Amino acid sequence: MAGRNGRTGGARVLPLVALMCATACEPRAAATPAPEGPTASVKLAAGSLSATVRRTAHGIPHVLADDFAGVGYGYGYAFAQDNFCELMDALVTVNAGRSRHFGPDGTYLAALGSQYNNLKSDFFYQAIIDDGTVDTLLAKPPPLGPSQDVRELVRGYTAGINRYLAETGVDALPDARCRGAAWVRPITERDLYLRYYQLSLFASSLFFLDALVDAKPPSLLPDGTLPQPLAVPASLDRNVFPHSESLGLGSNAFGLGREATRNGKGMLLANPHFPWDGSERFYEAHLTVPGKLNVSGVSLLGVPAILIGHNETLAWSHTVSTAYRFTPFELKLVPGFPTKYLYDGQIRDMTTRTVTVQAKAADGSLTPRQHTFYRSHLGPMLEYPSGLMTWNGLTGYAFHDANASNMRLLDAFFAMDRAANVEELRTAQATWQGIPWVNTIATDAQGNAYYADMSVVPHVTDAKLLRCVLSPIPLLVLQSAGLPVLDGSRSDCALGSDADAVAPGIFGPGSLPQLSRADYVTNSNDSYWLPNPAQPLTGFPRILGGEKNVRSLRTRMGLKMVQGRLAGTDGLEGQRFTLEQLQTVTFNNRNYSGELLRDAAVALCRRTPFVLMPDLTFEDLRPACPVLAAWDLKGDLDSRGELLWRVFIFSVAGATGGPYLVPFNANDPVNTPRTLNTLNPQVAQALGTAIRTLRGRGIALDATTGSVQGKLKNGIFYPVHGCSHEEGCFNQIANQLGPDNTYEPVLGSSFVMAVSFTDAGPVAKSVLTYSQSSNPASPWYADQTALFSQKQWVDRRYTEAEIAGDPALTVTHLQE
Numbered sequence: 001m002a003g004r005n006g007r008t009g010g011a012r013v014l015p016l017v018a019l020m021c022a023t024a025c026e027p028r029a030a031a032t033p034a035p036e037g038p039t040a041s042v043k044l045a046a047g048s049l050s051a052t053v054r055r056t057a058h059g060i061p062h063v064l065a066d067d068f069a070g071v072g073y074g075y076g077y078a079f080a081q082d083n084f085c086e087l088m089d090a091l092v093t094v095n096a097g098r099s100r101h102f103g104p105d106g107t108y109l110a111a112l113g114s115q116y117n118n119l120k121s122d123f124f125y126q127a128i129i130d131d132g133t134v135d136t137l138l139a140k141p142p143p144l145g146p147s148q149d150v151r152e153l154v155r156g157y158t159a160g161i162n163r164y165l166a167e168t169g170v171d172a173l174p175d176a177r178c179r180g181a182a183w184v185r186p187i188t189e190r191d192l193y194l195r196y197y198q199l200s201l202f203a204s205s206l207f208f209l210d211a212l213v214d215a216k217p218p219s220l221l222p223d224g225t226l227p228q229p230l231a232v233p234a235s236l237d238r239n240v241f242p243h244s245e246s247l248g249l250g251s252n253a254f255g256l257g258r259e260a261t262r263n264g265k266g267m268l269l270a271n272p273h274f275p276w277d278g279s280e281r282f283y284e285a286h287l288t289v290p291g292k293l294n295v296s297g298v299s300l301l302g303v304p305a306i307l308i309g310h311n312e313t314l315a316w317s318h319t320v321s322t323a324y325r326f327t328p329f330e331l332k333l334v335p336g337f338p339t340k341y342l343y344d345g346q347i348r349d350m351t352t353r354t355v356t357v358q359a360k361a362a363d364g365s366l367t368p369r370q371h372t373f374y375r376s377h378l379g380p381m382l383e384y385p386s387g388l389m390t391w392n393g394l395t396g397y398a399f400h401d402a403n404a405s406n407m408r409l410l411d412a413f414f415a416m417d418r419a420a421n422v423e424e425l426r427t428a429q430a431t432w433q434g435i436p437w438v439n440t441i442a443t444d445a446q447g448n449a450y451y452a453d454m455s456v457v458p459h460v461t462d463a464k465l466l467r468c469v470l471s472p473i474p475l476l477v478l479q480s481a482g483l484p485v486l487d488g489s490r491s492d493c494a495l496g497s498d499a500d501a502v503a504p505g506i507f508g509p510g511s512l513p514q515l516s517r518a519d520y521v522t523n524s525n526d527s528y529w530l531p532n533p534a535q536p537l538t539g540f541p542r543i544l545g546g547e548k549n550v551r552s553l554r555t556r557m558g559l560k561m562v563q564g565r566l567a568g569t570d571g572l573e574g575q576r577f578t579l580e581q582l583q584t585v586t587f588n589n590r591n592y593s594g595e596l597l598r599d600a601a602v603a604l605c606r607r608t609p610f611v612l613m614p615d616l617t618f619e620d621l622r623p624a625c626p627v628l629a630a631w632d633l634k635g636d637l638d639s640r641g642e643l644l645w646r647v648f649i650f651s652v653a654g655a656t657g658g659p660y661l662v663p664f665n666a667n668d669p670v671n672t673p674r675t676l677n678t679l680n681p682q683v684a685q686a687l688g689t690a691i692r693t694l695r696g697r698g699i700a701l702d703a704t705t706g707s708v709q710g711k712l713k714n715g716i717f718y719p720v721h722g723c724s725h726e727e728g729c730f731n732q733i734a735n736q737l738g739p740d741n742t743y744e745p746v747l748g749s750s751f752v753m754a755v756s757f758t759d760a761g762p763v764a765k766s767v768l769t770y771s772q773s774s775n776p777a778s779p780w781y782a783d784q785t786a787l788f789s790q791k792q793w794v795d796r797r798y799t800e801a802e803i804a805g806d807p808a809l810t811v812t813h814l815q816e
Contacts, residue, residue: 049073049159050815056797056806059772059780062286068149069156071287072304076160077814079283079302082773082780084164085178087302090279092183094194096126099359101183104369109278110206119359120213123371124205125194126355134190134197137407143432143502146193150305150411154189157304162186163816175775193407195302200406203437204325208399211384215374217338218392226338226393232472233388250525250748251319252558252730253439254582258447259519260566262576265757266443269582270297270308270317273732274750276711276770282308282751284768286798287417295417296764296798298751305414308751310762313420315755316442318435322527322545325437327458327495328389329378329398329488330474338393341376342489350374350381378488379404388473389485395473398488400495402458402506408434422450422516429454430509433502439523441531445757451521451531452514453544457507459496460484460543468493484543513537513544520562524555524730533559533670548666550673553728557592559670561585561730579756583765586752587791589635589721591642592728593649597659600676601648602629604684611684619688627702635723635731637706637789642723643743644701647693649727651686659683697741709735709743710789711770713782718789720745720769745769749788753796764796 051065051074061078065071080087089108092098098108104119128134138145146154165186173179198206205212218227252271258264274280282298287306297309308317334340339350353373358366374381379400382389389397412434419425421444429435435455442450464486469478474485487493498508513528515521521531527545528537538547551559564570565577565585572581605625610618624644631641652659657680660673677683694701699708706719722733731749738744753766769788772780787794797803 048816049156051075051077051156051160051813053078053812053814054803055808055810055812056803057808058284058768058783058794059778060284060286060794060797062288062797062803064288064290065156067152067289068293069152069159071289071293072153072156072158073160073163074156074814075285075287075304076157077164077812078160078285079157080161080164082775082778083281083283083301084161084173084775085175086279086281086774087161087187088178088181088184090195090198090301091187091191093121093279094125094198095191096122096124096129096357097183098122099357099369100366101181101360104359116209119357119369120210122357123213123355123373124209125198126357127353127373128194128197130353130355133404134193134407137197137405138190138193140407143408143411143434144405145407147411147414150414151189153304153414154192154410158187158189158192159816160814163814174777176777177775192302196410197407199300199303200403200409200436201401203320204401204403205399208326208382208384211382211389212373212380212399213371215381215383215391216372217374226336227390229390229392229394229473232476250554250725250732251317251438252524252554252732253317253319253441253522254558254562255441255443255449255451255521256562256577256582257443257449257518257520260449260562260577261447261756262574262578263756263758264447265445266315266447266449267577267579267582267757268310268315268317268441268443268753268755269586270315270751270753270755271586271731272308272318272750273734273748275747276745276750277774281770281774282768284751284766284772293418296796297753298768303410303413305410306417307413308753309417310753310755310764311417311419312761313445313757314416314422314425314442315444315757315762315764316416316425316440317753318438318440319523319525321437321439321453321455322525323437323453323455323457324483324543325402325456325458327400327402327460327543328382328477328483328485329376329400329493330471330485331376331378331396331398331488333394333396335393338391338396339374341396343377344489344491348377350376376488378494388477395471397485400458400505402456402495403436405503406434406436406456408432408502409436410434420444421446422448426450426452426454426509426514430500433506433509439528441521441523443757445762447518447757449517449519449521450515451523451528452512453528454509454512454514457512457541457544458484459498459501459505459507460486461496461541464493464496465542482542482546507541511540513540519566522555522558522562524552524558526551526555530555530559530669548669550664551669552725553592553596554725554730554732556670557590557728557730560592561588561590563670579754579763579765582754582756583793586754587721587731589639589723589729589731591633591635591645591723594631594633594642594645594727596674596728597676598628598631598633598645600678601683601687604676604678605687608684611681611688613685613688619685619691621684621687621691623701624687624691630702635705635721635727635729635733637704637719637721639705640702642705642727643699643703643708644690644694646724646727647690648687649724651689651693652683653726655680655682655686659686697737699741706789708741709733709745711745711785712739712742713785714776716782717742718782718785720789721791722749752788752793754793762798764798765793766796767793 063074098118107115250273254269256267286296412432415428495505500508568575661675722731723729733748735743
């Protein structure tokens with residue numbers, strides 16, 4: 001392992017003192033002119049790397065370089081200073097090394113909210129490596145493979161990470177979580193591309209990791225026969241397959257056009273709801289290559305392009321799309337031969353790949369462990385879940401992932417970083433077609449608002465559904481979850497293609513939903529149908545998520561917030577948004593389920609003092625009545641009653657027939673369903689359950705939200721405002737039970753940014769709820785968490801004058 005002044009990746013690393021100049025050796029920017037253009041970096045020979053990293057308050061790096069390799073270099077270096085251990089852990093995962101370093105029986109938290117077994121994870125990623133999938137995609141010309149610009153960006157980012165490690169040394173890393181660890185090493189560009197490929201599979205193959213690893217041919221029964229299909233279940237939970245709700249992720253975004261803003265220019269709210277810990281954290285940065293790039297926002301771990309952010313004239317965000325990225329195929333097997341299947345009347349053999357990984361034993365020794373994957377020409381075999389898609393003596397299920405050939409994602413985002421307006425953004429997405437699983441909401445300085453689901457979607461038309469979804473399990477899955485499980489025995493049921501698609505088997509941009517307006521568009525993870533109720537989007541394939549179906553309470557809350565502002569009925573001045581009003585609306589913490597149902601629940605509570613519970617005991621509801629009656633219908637820190645309401649809503653959601661008297665009406669989707677069905681005895685029982693639950697956790701019925709919900713960092717409890725998706729809270733916070741029965745946020749509002757275009761350029765405010773660094777020893781580990789707790793925002797510095805004027809400014813010059 002290279003020491004502080006050793007070599008990494010063949011690049012020359014000079015002594016730190018010769019290359020760095022922070023507060024100890026350079027005056028604050030108030031006395032130092034801001035760097036101007038490319039002269040801020042030293043010109044070097046072709047292939048060399050040079051960048052200047054200016055850090056402003058809260059550790060936000062502003063990276064200035066002459067070229068894309070240089071800006072990647074500075075970005076990688078700055079990122080490593082704050083989140084090196086998180087990145088190295090993720091790279092161990094994608095390199096199939098968790099069993100080697102952490103043992104085969106260990107688990108790790110996946111971004112999807114589930115625990116993955118180390119050994120199964122390693123088998124999954126080792127198959128990708130052995131197949132040469134990433135190497136094959138990297139060898140393709142653009143747009144199927146990366147552009148030269150992205151290759152340079154990744155080359156520089158890799159060198160920046162390694163520069164940091166070489167200067168610091170493994171044994172002196174400031175983050176104790178990986179200090180001296182055997183799994184810390186210089187990284188390669190290929191490591192990062194494996195990480196980007198992992199992100200492509202995030203909403204598809206990764207969700208099915210266990211199901212793909214667990215698939216194996218059925219064994220003979222004692223009578224010498226193979227198992228027959230199990231009975232078809234009567235129904236399925238709609239969350240059995242991943243979409244925006246079942247992934248545990250969400251987001252809100254507003255794109256406000258010239259008719260919705262006070263100054264007649266565009267305005268954006270970005271409010272992604274991503275995990276607060278782990279590999280899917282966001283990181284803030286500002287990247288500048290004069291004349292080519294000037295973008296500010298956030299990236300996911302290890303990604304050198306800005307994924308959500310703004311440049312001089314364009315701002316954009318993303319929300320998780322409801323479209324499916326995968327298509328199972330039901331195979332008809334040859335009786336008695338479970339690895340042979342019929343296709344167009346011909347017998348085909350499955351292929352196999354056996355992978356080997358090294359697993360660490362208790363004594364530290366390594367033992368090879370092997371696993372065999374089975375594959376049809378339609379994709380790898382799947383076993384998910386027991387009793388649903390099972391591999392038996394007659395049928396099996398192959399899994400096709402539309403993102404399995406997607407190495408286009410980084411170029412798609414990097415092209416957006418450089419787009420000047422929503423039309424250029426649309427062109428960037430249509431050119432690369434690499435957005436793997438999110439919607440896009442954008443606005444520009446001209447006041448155009450834009451929504452699109454221009455993501456990678458399997459080409460399954462509704463006509464194909466009628467022709468190719470016929471047998472019981474596929475029909476049940478389609479009816480319950482909307483997922484097409486196609487007949488895998490016929491070539492006419494294979495995925496189709498569009499002439500404008502860059503790759504076979506996916507919809508081209510001309511077949512995907514898009515909407516441009518002068519007033520507004522929104523999305524909060526429901527389908528494409530209703531970005532603006534005045535102009536519903538219709539006529540698209542069902543696999544994209546559906547039309548004229550019920551919207552979540554959070555979606556309805558977001559639409560009500562925009563509509564109330566434009567109508568002037570929300571208590572704020574005027575009828576169009578200012579930036580300050582957009583900030584206020586974002587953190588108003590209105591609880592839409594409470595607004596709809598609280599009064600009826602209080603009336604029920606008062607007329608039903610005791611309720612017979614399912615266990616045949618009585619629960620006294622009277623203590624809940626005054627608490628709910630006095631509740632301010634919000635999830636603010638000092639709100640009393642929201643915690644009681646939260647448990648009630650979770651409980652009442654399961655009431656037979658649902659909690660509403662007025663059903664959903666597709667002609668009034670923002671206001672229906674509504675009205676609490678107090679005639680249903682399960683509603684009163686749900687209130688009893690809420691009382692018992694809080695009592696069992698030692699939480700007073702009138703406890704404030706902020707006294708229970710919060711994040712513990714370095715021994716300090718930071719109370720957190722907001723409430724749950726199920727309650728209809730726009731500022732969503734999802735929790736797990738933490739110490740002393742507190743509610744510890746695990747995902748929800750993560751990076752929150754409000755951007756307004758003005759005559760002088762973009763003005764932006766933001767807060768990164770969990771702060772910039774994952775290292776507990778960092779000064780930027782909890783500072784923004786404290787700001788978020790108090791609804792405070794960071795002034796995002798974008799111009800050279802703004803950067804130079806920050807009292808916290810430090811400057812680092814890098815070259816090699």
